[in-house]
Amino acid sequence: MYTIIDGRKVSAEIKQEIGAEVKELIRKGKKVPHLAAVLVGNDGSSVTYVNNKVKDCAEVGFKSTLLRYDDNITEAFLLERIAALNADSDVDGFIVQLPLPGHISENKVIESIDPAKDADGFHPENIGRMMIGLPGYLPATPYGIIELIKRYGIQTTGKNCAVIGRSNIVGRPVSILMSQKGMDATVTLLHSKTRNIKDIVREADIIIAAIGSPGFVTADMVREGAVVIDVGTTRVPAPGTKSGFRLAGDVDFENVAPKCSFITPVPGGVGPMTRVSLLRNTLMAVRLS
Ligand code: GUN
Numbered sequence: 001m002y003t004i005i006d007g008r009k010v011s012a013e014i015k016q017e018i019g020a021e022v023k024e025l026i027r028k029g030k031k032v033p034h035l036a037a038v039l040v041g042n043d044g045s046s047v048t049y050v051n052n053k054v055k056d057c058a059e060v061g062f063k064s065t066l067l068r069y070d071d072n073i074t075e076a077f078l079l080e081r082i083a084a085l086n087a088d089s090d091v092d093g094f095i096v097q098l099p100l101p102g103h104i105s106e107n108k109v110i111e112s113i114d115p116a117k118d119a120d121g122f123h124p125e126n127i128g129r130m131m132i133g134l135p136g137y138l139p140a141t142p143y144g145i146i147e148l149i150k151r152y153g154i155q156t157t158g159k160n161c162a163v164i165g166r167s168n169i170v171g172r173p174v175s176i177l178m179s180q181k182g183m184d185a186t187v188t189l190l191h192s193k194t195r196n197i198k199d200i201v202r203e204a205d206i207i208i209a210a211i212g213s214p215g216f217v218t219a220d221m222v223r224e225g226a227v228v229i230d231v232g233t234t235r236v237p238a239p240g241t242k243s244g245f246r247l248a249g250d251v252d253f254e255n256v257a258p259k260c261s262f263i264t265p266v267p268g269g270v271g272p273m274t275r276v277s278l279l280r281n282t283l284m285a286v287r288l289s
Helices: 007-027 044-060 075-085 106-113 123-132 140-151 171-179 197-202 252-260 270-288
Strands: 034-040 063-069 093-096 159-162 186-190 206-209 224-230 234-237 245-248 260-263
Touching: 007 044, 007 140, 034 044, 034 075, 034 270, 044 063, 044 270, 063 075, 063 093, 075 106, 075 140, 093 270, 123 171, 140 171, 140 224, 140 270, 159 197, 171 186, 171 206, 171 234, 186 197, 224 252, 252 260
Parallel strands: 034 063, 034 093, 159 186, 159 206, 206 224, 224 260
Antiparallel strands: 234 245
16 A cells, blocks of 8 residues: 655645744744745746745745736846845845746846845755755755655665656755755666666656656556655646646656555645745745844
């Protein structure tokens, strides 16, 4: 029998903890934590993510601000808006939702964010701190994955961990966190140029799939008793549903789950944990300020 890792349940617990901490801050006369989000354009997934982030803030008692811009704004305009957020002492942390339109450099934008307000943990300074194990903001999805693994008491020491996908926001940072002291996994980072992906994944005790390719991880790639973390959230058409789409993970859940010890569902696995990580980073920004 396998255990379904319930990201909704864990994220609800963490939100309770954060909500209690916010009440305590207010009782002590401290300011209400304030997270701002910048959204450029109308990409469906991004709009949903950002709206959910705003909802989460309300739920735990944070103040939130959503700044929405047309996708034809210039890079210079966006950089000015970021400079204003950096300078706004009421804003504790903020994020710029990715992806950005092609004419705006994501790297330039990320580098322009004050590392002390970088609630997504994407700034090179925070990535560098994570690399050498210094305290700092952790990228939201990797942070959420590590928290799920810890709260489910999953053993990682000495385990083989295959991370599929080398993106800057999930695959690469989670590979670093899994190999760090305390997690102590032996990590292999797999990507589109990797040879014999199936053979390598088959040797893994822990599989973290973050490629955005629905059903990529099939049952023949998974060893008996493996832990499977599915980060995929691809929108696929689902005629007859209200939205017209459903979220598809990177794992063929139905056939893979029976071989696992633990597995995350999509939706309701990693997604809610990403959102709650952002709240945790914001609270840390308040504590540090
Ligand atoms: N796009 C997909 N995931 C994320 C995230 O965690 N943060 C931001 N800013 N953009 C994203």
